[in-house]
Amino acid sequence: MSAAPLLSLRGVFKRFRGLAAVTDVSFDIPRGAIVALIGPNGAGKTTVFNLIAGMLRPDAGEIALEGASLVGKRADVICKSGIGRTFQIVRPFNGMTVEENVMVGALARTSDIATARRHALELLELLELGDRRLAAVQSITLPDRKRLEVARALATRPKLLLLDEVMAGLRPTEIDRMLGVFRRLNATTGVTILLIEHVMRAVMALSQHIIVLHHGEVIATGSPEEVKKHRAVLDSYLGEEAL
Amino acid sequence: MMGSPYSLPRRAKAALAIIAAVLVLAPLVTNNYIISVLTMSLYYAYVGQAWNIMFGFAGLLSLGHALFIGIGSYASAALFVHFGIGPWAGIFLAVPLAVAVGCFIGFLGFRFAISGVYFALLTIAFAEFTRIIFDHVAWLGATEGLFLPVSSRTRIDLPNLRGPSEMFYYVILTLTFLALGICRWLMNSKLGYCWRAIRDDPEAAAATGVDVFWCRMAAVAVSCAASGVAGVWYAFYYNNLFPEIAFDIGKSVELTFAPIVGGVGSLCGPIVGAFLLYPLGELITGATQGLGIEGIKQFGWGIAVVSIVLLRPSGVWPWLAQILLPDRRCHAAAP
Numbered sequence: 001m002s003a004a005p006l007l008s009l010r011g012v013f014k015r016f017r018g019l020a021a022v023t024d025v026s027f028d029i030p031r032g033a034i035v036a037l038i039g040p041n042g043a044g045k046t047t048v049f050n051l052i053a054g055m056l057r058p059d060a061g062e063i064a065l066e067g068a069s070l071v072g073k074r075a076d077v078i079c080k081s082g083i084g085r086t087f088q089i090v091r092p093f094n095g096m097t098v099e100e101n102v103m104v105g106a107l108a109r110t111s112d113i114a115t116a117r118r119h120a121l122e123l124l125e126l127l128e129l130g131d132r133r134l135a136a137v138q139s140i141t142l143p144d145r146k147r148l149e150v151a152r153a154l155a156t157r158p159k160l161l162l163l164d165e166v167m168a169g170l171r172p173t174e175i176d177r178m179l180g181v182f183r184r185l186n187a188t189t190g191v192t193i194l195l196i197e198h199v200m201r202a203v204m205a206l207s208q209h210i211i212v213l214h215h216g217e218v219i220a221t222g223s224p225e226e227v228k229k230h231r232a233v234l235d236s237y238l239g240e241e242a243l
Numbered sequence: 244m245m246g247s248p249y250s251l252p253r254r255a256k257a258a259l260a261i262i263a264a265v266l267v268l269a270p271l272v273t274n275n276y277i278i279s280v281l282t283m284s285l286y287y288a289y290v291g292q293a294w295n296i297m298f299g300f301a302g303l304l305s306l307g308h309a310l311f312i313g314i315g316s317y318a319s320a321a322l323f324v325h326f327g328i329g330p331w332a333g334i335f336l337a338v339p340l341a342v343a344v345g346c347f348i349g350f351l352g353f354r355f356a357i358s359g360v361y362f363a364l365l366t367i368a369f370a371e372f373t374r375i376i377f378d379h380v381a382w383l384g385a386t387e388g389l390f391l392p393v394s395s396r397t398r399i400d401l402p403n404l405r406g407p408s409e410m411f412y413y414v415i416l417t418l419t420f421l422a423l424g425i426c427r428w429l430m431n432s433k434l435g436y437c438w439r440a441i442r443d444d445p446e447a448a449a450a451t452g453v454d455v456f457w458c459r460m461a462a463v464a465v466s467c468a469a470s471g472v473a474g475v476w477y478a479f480y481y482n483n484l485f486p487e488i489a490f491d492i493g494k495s496v497e498l499t500f501a502p503i504v505g506g507v508g509s510l511c512g513p514i515v516g517a518f519l520l521y522p523l524g525e526l527i528t529g530a531t532q533g534l535g536i537e538g539i540k541q542f543g544w545g546i547a548v549v550s551i552v553l554l555r556p557s558g559v560w561p562w563l564a565q566i567l568l569p570d571r572r573c574h575a576a577a578p
Contacts, residue, residue, distance in 0.1 A: 053450055075449035085450050093443035095508065096436075104440045108452025111433045156452050 004067065006031040006192050007052070007083075007160055012061030014047055014216075021047045023216040025061070029160065034186055034193045036203045038227075039213035040237050045196045046088055048213070049162050052194075053085045054078040065160065080108055084158030086149035088165045088196070092137040099124065099133040101148055105155030116155075123151040127181060143170050147178075154185070161185075163195040167202045175202055182206060200238070204228075212237065255568060266416055270409045278412050282480075284521040285415040286473070291501035291513030292422040293469035298499075299508035300426075300435065301462035302442030303349075304359065306495050307366030310373055311341040311467045313489035315474020317377070320389050320484055323403070325382075330404045330475050341471030342464050344369070349463035353456050358445075367492060374490035384484065391482040404479040411480045418476065419514065422469060426510055429465070438462055442508070504551050506558025515560040523547055 005028035014022040022044045029035050037045050050056040052063055054075040063070045070078050079085075084105070093101050102120035103113070110116055124130050127147040132140055140148070146166050153161060163182075167175050179202060185191055197203045203210065203224070210227040212220040214237065220230040227233055266285075270278055290312065297303040318340050319333030348369050352362045378386050399406040404414070429435045437458045440448040449455050478484055488494070505516025527543040555562050 055446065055450065074454075075446070076452050076454050079450060079452040087447065087450075091444050091447040093440045093447065095443050096439055100436065100439075104436050104448070104453065105451045107433045107436055113431060113433065113436075116433075116436075152451055 003031070005029055006033075006066060007194070008062075008064050009048075009052075010062040010064075012048075012051060012063060013059045014044075014051060014056060015059055021216050022051065022058075025213070025216070025218055027211050027218060027221065029192060029194055030209075031159075032186070032190050032192055033209060034182070034195070034207045035209045035211065036207035037194060037196050037211050037213060038198075038200075038203060038237065039219075043213040044216040045213055046164060047216075049085060049164055049196065052078075053083055053162060076108075079156050079158075082157075082159035083162065084153035084156045084160070085162035086146075086153050086164050086166055088168075090142070090145045090149050092145055092148055092152075094137050096137065097133065098129060098135050098137060098140065098144075098148055101137060102151045102155045105152040108156040120151070120155055123154050126154075126185075127151045128177070143174055146170070150181075154191075158191060160192045160194060163193060163197075165196055165198060167197055167199045170199075172201075175199060178202075179206055252568060258567070263420065267413075270412055275408060278408055280522055280525050282408065282412045282415055284518050285412070285419045286477070286480075286517075287498065287501045287521055288514040288517035289415060289419045289422055290470060290473045290498045291505070291517055292419070292426055293466050293473060294498055295502040295507065295513050296426065296429070296466040296469065297462050299502060299512070300430065300442065301438040301459055302445075303352075303459060303462060304363040305366045305466070306363045306492070306499070307368075307370030308466075308470055308498055309490050309492070309494035310366070310370035311345055311470035312474040312477060312494075312498075313370075313373070313377075313484075313486075314341045314344055315471030316478035316484055316489055317383055317389065317474075318471075319475040320391055320478040321383055323391060323479075324389060329402050330479055331402065334472060334475055337475050338468045338471040341467045341474065344373075345463045345467030345470075346460060349460050353459050367495070370490050370492060370495055374486045377486035377490065386486065389484040391479060393482055404476075411476070415476055415480075418472065423510065423514065425465075425469075430510065434458060434461060439508075500548065504548060504559060506560035509558060509560050509564075511564075512558050512560040515563065516558070519551070519559060520544075520548065 007029040010026050012022055012025045025048060037048065039045055047056065051058050052070065054070065054073055054077070058071060065081055065083060068081070070081070093104065099117065099120050102123055103116045106116035106119040121130070121133065124133050127150060129144060129147055129151060132144060137145065137148070150163065150166055167178055170178065182193060183206070186193060195207070207224060210222065210224055211218060212227060212230070212233050219232045219236065220227055222230070228238065266281070269281060290308070294305060294308050297305050315337040318337040319330050322328040322333045322336060323330065348365055351357065352365055357365055377383060383389055394405060396407055399410050401410065437448065437453045440451065440453055441455055441458055445455050500520055501516035502513040503516070504520055505514065506512030524540070524544050527547070528540050531539045531543060551559065
């Protein structure tokens with residue numbers, strides 16, 4: 001890992017009443033990398049996302065983007081400082097069209113409606129939603145809504161994109177198309193990606209670095225090859241058959 | 244043209260021009276009674292639009308909107324009665340006062356995360372205790388009421404908004420179209436997109452870079468400013484103000500009917516709703532007058548409103564727009 005990281009977490013804690021959701025989590029995300037955050041259900045992955053994106057405030061610890069602390073900042077301020085996110089359970093704006101959903105994201109960077117619409121259209125084309133752009137959100141399929149979440153997050157022009165299980169429920173061919181999109185994005189725009197994912201094929205194919213979370217703690221980090229052989233990861237999450 | 248659902252196709256513009264022409268020429272061919280019905284329809288269309296900015300656009304339910312109208316009424320009336328200051332100058336006190344009170348309620352609500360029906364309760368509470376305070380302010384007439392002097396009902400004195408009913412008709416007609424234009428402009432602006440995003444999902448909106456607090460305050464400010472103007476017009480049209488009427492909760496609820504029946508969140512909904520409901524009330528009054536049964540009008544009107552809402556739960560206008568403008572590809576939001 002080189003130079004200053006884009007995102008860094010240092011000793012981050014979060015408790016929900018008696019439950020320790022995140023315990024002493026520290027990691028760095030290098031600029032331009034694709035990093036996966038994996039772990040069994042309830043490991044605290046989405047909580048980590050919510051802490052980074054400002055939907056939750058850590059009880060202790062430091063979260064910084066390019067060295068500037070994000071702790072205590074509002075979600076919209078964090079978005080504007082360069083972090084775009086998707087939601088595990090899709091949360092589109094239901095009273096708006098596909099295109100308008102993405103335009104809201106684009107309007108984080110411009111006040112001009114025409115510019116926002118152009119930018120939204122480019123992203124919809126990129127995510128293969130161009131022909132659905134005038135559709136009401138309720139009328140599109142779940143995989144399309146997942147892609148819409150990605151387009152809306154990308155429209156805010158993030159430096160860091162947080163993807164929360166965007167491959168879940170997709171067919172293998174659709175996963176391959178999504179992988180292609182993220183690789184292209186990463187290569188052309190240099191956007192850093194942190195993804196939560198259960199689809200191991202996607203994780204192994206896409207990420208250069210993996211962070212494994214279990215009971216709110218980081219139990220392993222390393223390259224996909226290293227993580228796959230890690231004893232604790234095999235015991236708690238992947239299982240012996242992954243070998 | 245494609246694009247925003249808030250842009251009107253040519254046919255809709257033509258229809259709007261015809262309706263505008265009919266309304267402008269109406270006083271020349273109709274009697275005073277029709278004028279008064281049209282005037283009140285326009286009044287409810289206007290305040291319905293003001294209320295719709297908060298609830299329909301930004302998802303903030305106010306059930307105390309009579310408060311902002313009442314503040315506008317009392318501010319302009321007090322200036323006129325006590326200092327002889329006319330309503331056009333009075334607007335500059337009425338509107339900032341209504342906006343200030345609205346923003347105070349908004350600040351309390353949004354800062355302390357009081358949302359949904361609890362926010363609505365907050366608006367009711369403020370309207371109620373304002374009514375009780377005004378009951379005891381002798382300078383504003385207290386329970387005895389505040390009366391505006393009427394010198395002549397035939398001479399048009401526009402600077403002091405004194406004159407015949409036609410004058411009031413044209414003023415509220417202008418206000419209604421002005422409000423429509425402003426709402427259309429707002430909904431095609433960044434603020435309008437942010438409002439709709441907040442209405443649908445405030446947390447997702449924030450995650451997408453929308454400053455939820457500021458946008459909600461903006462919705463409150465615009466809505467209260469428009470309501471304050473309505474209050475000024477109302478005071479000079481009726482010439483008398485009583486706290487138990489001006490700040491009555493029934494009044495706050497009544498003004499939500501037109502936008503709800505017409506179509507919450509749509510541009511034309513409040514206008515369509517008002518022109519449906521107010522004349523309908525008058526028709527029922529006319530039809531039931533001879534029967535001498537107390538409350539029969541309210542009963543008939545209530546059944547009519549419930550039937551409309553049951554048949555067209557998302558409003559009359561979105562349904563009507565679909566019939567009138569079938570080439571629209573998107574009906575997620577009717578204009």
